[in-house]
Amino acid sequence: MLADWIAVDWGTTHLRAWAMSAAGEVQATAASDAGMNGLSRDGFEPALLDLVGGWLAEGRQTPVIACGMVGARQGWAEAPYRAVPCTPLDAGAMIAAPCSDPRLSVRLIAGLSQASPADVMRGEETQIAGLLAARPDFDGVLCLPGTHSKWARISAGEVVSFQTFMTGELFALLAEQSVLRHSVAAAGWDDDAFAEALSDAISRPDRIGARLFTLRAEALLSGLAPEAARARLSGALIGVELAAARPYWLGQDIAVIGAAGIAGTYVAALTAQGALPQQYDGDEMTRAGLTAAHAQRKGASQ
Template sequence: MVSARITPDWIAVDWGTSALRAFAMRGTAPIAEAVSAEGMASLAPDGFEPALLRLVGPWLGSGTTPVIACGMVGARQGWAEAPYRPVPCPPVAAGETLRLRARDPRLAVEIVPGLCQHAPADVMRGEETQIAGFLAGEPGFAGTLILPGTHSKHVRVAGGRVTGFTTWMTGELFALLATHSVLRLTLAPDGTDPAAFRHGVRQGLDGGGLAGLFALRAEALLAGLDPVAARARLSGLLIGAELAAQPPAQDCVVIGAEALARAYLDALAQAGIAARAIGAGALVCRGLALARNGGTT
């Protein structure tokens, strides 16, 4: 059986540190998706175009296909640095993309710039596109968007604009503590324990996050703390400390992968905030379509 050839109008690209995700787009709707492990961290600047071609080459015809990309592809270590747009501002703005001259004439590549905040200093790349996609569906939203991950973002939104944001290195701290600290001797490599996670969240919310870290090791030595429970408590401690340091607005939405979003919803509930969650996948395409089409989808 011969597969039907995919002929997109344009290609949406979400290029992160560790992965590259592309969507073949027809109008504002994705018709196919492709993923590779060739993220920014694994590529030199001259390696981005070949990596993109390896992934989307089957979608290209003889003409020129527009490619709208967001994320770490526009970082200083990426394909080309796309200058940040300072907040407060709409999350994306058509006409402010960085246009690249690709070697392959079939590609017309534009990179969506990230956002920056000068006081206190902070930056984001990629999340702005998800925020734009969310606001396209809920233009009147005013509150906090939490985008958890390696670096968790708390984004304040009002009037269709990002008014400020804060980055928490929660996911990266978890990985470092779990693999490069004394806690590596105590934690299971995977698994979860909801009760232990909630215990950790409560400690973090009550200000005991730092003190609770070494207690995991001590409890393992003295009382045989289960390694899966220790892993879940560490996650809860860090997320609880994040939420305690900057409580989000009561109108709060978590944007992210299902399991991580569920953990944040659980932690927010313990903090007395009834949040809701939405998946990030469709939002990226919608946000990139906004960047391409001048604010309309």
């Protein structure tokens, strides 16, 4: 099985690739943990060949389109940020990565930047392009929850502005590395505890600093269940994010893009606030965005 072209999502800690047909269908998938963090500049091409070498035809170049931290300053090659307002993709701004294997032709998608308030994204612009490929007239707000949640205002096919929240990373640090790790379960959930903590945090986000240690104290004093503590920690942090992001989502058409679990949590939270978000799968949007990028590259080179 040979690929017509290869779609790649290359982040800080992961590398995923899809062998695509000329008709835009996924023929094969592959993944490894060869993320940007573990690679020196000359380690990217071997890591990619390890994963997709079997999909490459001899005697011709197979186009590879990659998004994510692979295009950061510490990545394979730097694809400089494009400043918003702008379309999520621009064929001319896709940087060629240096390759020694003649079968490879690799392009890296540029991230987006915002001057004030200062902000950056790498990878999410591709998911945004994926959504716009499916809904070219979308006018509203996208929420992309994750380690670093992004909120983006979309209008007339452009990213108008965006804002990053470190909610996922804060949750992981607090749940796994802080004193709360003794009281917060590594898995498990409690819907009611989440809903209550979310509601409290949205209505009084200024009290976040006072809420965290309460989880530890309740565990010590009254046996708070670790699963409930996990749900409350998540609810408190997401609530603070939703409160600060309210100017983004209030009264807007909202789409939430992400893996089923976390996206579903945000959809539930926004719905509880009276919003009517639609949910999209993060992987599908990534592939759709890479497909749009490939089509733009083909158009640009013809």
